[in-house]
Amino acid sequence: MTQSLPQEPPRLKLGTRGSPLALWQAHAVRDALLKAHGWEAGAVAVEVIRTTGDAITDRALAQAGGKGLFTKELEEALIDGRIDLAVHSAKDMATRLPEGLILGGYLPRADVRDALVLPAGQAPHEGHPLASLKRGARVGTASLRREAQLRRLRPDLDVALLRGNLQTRLGKVDDGTFDATLLALAGLTRLGLQARASAVLGTADFLPAVGQGAVAIETRAGDDEVAALLAPVACGRTGLAVSVERAYLAELDGSCRTPIGGLAEVDDETVRFRGMVLKPDGSASYEIVRQGPLGEAEALGRHWGREMKRMVPAGLFGG
Numbered sequence: 001m002t003q004s005l006p007q008e009p010p011r012l013k014l015g016t017r018g019s020p021l022a023l024w025q026a027h028a029v030r031d032a033l034l035k036a037h038g039w040e041a042g043a044v045a046v047e048v049i050r051t052t053g054d055a056i057t058d059r060a061l062a063q064a065g066g067k068g069l070f071t072k073e074l075e076e077a078l079i080d081g082r083i084d085l086a087v088h089s090a091k092d093m094a095t096r097l098p099e100g101l102i103l104g105g106y107l108p109r110a111d112v113r114d115a116l117v118l119p120a121g122q123a124p125h126e127g128h129p130l131a132s133l134k135r136g137a138r139v140g141t142a143s144l145r146r147e148a149q150l151r152r153l154r155p156d157l158d159v160a161l162l163r164g165n166l167q168t169r170l171g172k173v174d175d176g177t178f179d180a181t182l183l184a185l186a187g188l189t190r191l192g193l194q195a196r197a198s199a200v201l202g203t204a205d206f207l208p209a210v211g212q213g214a215v216a217i218e219t220r221a222g223d224d225e226v227a228a229l230l231a232p233v234a235c236g237r238t239g240l241a242v243s244v245e246r247a248y249l250a251e252l253d254g255s256c257r258t259p260i261g262g263l264a265e266v267d268d269e270t271v272r273f274r275g276m277v278l279k280p281d282g283s284a285s286y287e288i289v290r291q292g293p294l295g296e297a298e299a300l301g302r303h304w305g306r307e308m309k310r311m312v313p314a315g316l317f318g319g
């Protein structure tokens with residue numbers, strides 16, 4: 001895309017990682033801002049910042065040190081004032097942000113569900129999506145949550161580590177290294193790859209990660225100017241739902257090695273929530289289903305997190 005240089009310096013500097021998914025999300029936030037304010041293309045500068053996490057490809061994320069690895073350099077740029085906003089997948093954000101930073105808004109949430117990806121051209125079976133997997137099938141994922149839920153539903157499956165960017169993962173399914181993988185439908189869709197979703201897993205028996213499908217905008221706490229500019233693009237319902245989920249996760253967050261799912265859905269007055277914690281091998285799972293008034297959404301999320309924590313054996317939290 002060609003773009004004439006702006007006459008004026010940009011009004012906002014937006015930071016993002018450089019992966020195709022991150023860039024799509026950053027451009028979605030930029031485009032929403034341009035549209036809401038009637039700005040010229042150059043008014044929001046997109047700055048690509050490489051993070052420590054981008055360099056790690058060979059180990060499970062949880063082993064390498066967790067979610068913060070994908071946000072650290074962006075957060076430093078935000079604190080230093082080199083950028084005004086950082087755009088992330090809400091799912092990839094640690095529950096505790098660095099001092100002085102907040103999640104200032106979210107784009108309207110996309111489909112929250114996970115999809116089963118089979119080799120290109122292979123048709124799924126009718127019926128339950130997981131019925132497409134033959135006994136003992138080798139399924140690749142780097143997500144403890146997906147692994148545990150898969151094994152809970154299908155103890156026969158051979159679940160193994162599959163990391164790398166989306167193209168790498170799809171390649172390892174197409175070349176037969178794996179029989180299938182699971183990916184967020186939202187990520188596939190953002191990259192124009194929704195046709196690779198062979199079947200979509202219903203949230204009734206497969207819970208997404210906290211924040212899945214939502215694009216989060218991180219800002220400096222107390223930056224009223226940026227907050228005012230974000231207000232017209234931020235989706236309130238998404239913000240409430242993800243706040244509930246993140247409050248729940250923050251109460252539970254003993255270890256990033258614990259498989260945890262959670263989904264909040266809000267209507268005009270009610271928040272409905274389901275959460276699940278599993279043993280990594282799927283042999284035990286703990287679930288809560290709750291609802292409450294929207295006005296207390298975040299406090300409810302914390303409450304449900306503590307309730308869940310009381311239900312689950314302490315050993316599951318990495319103790």
Ligand SMILES: NCc1[nH]cc(CCC(=O)O)c1CC(=O)O
Nearest residue numbers: 089091183184186187212213214
């Ligand atoms: N952990 C990587 C990641 N972070 C966000 C998404 C998908 C987009 C989203 O959930 O918003 C993905 C890929 C995946 O889990 O398949």
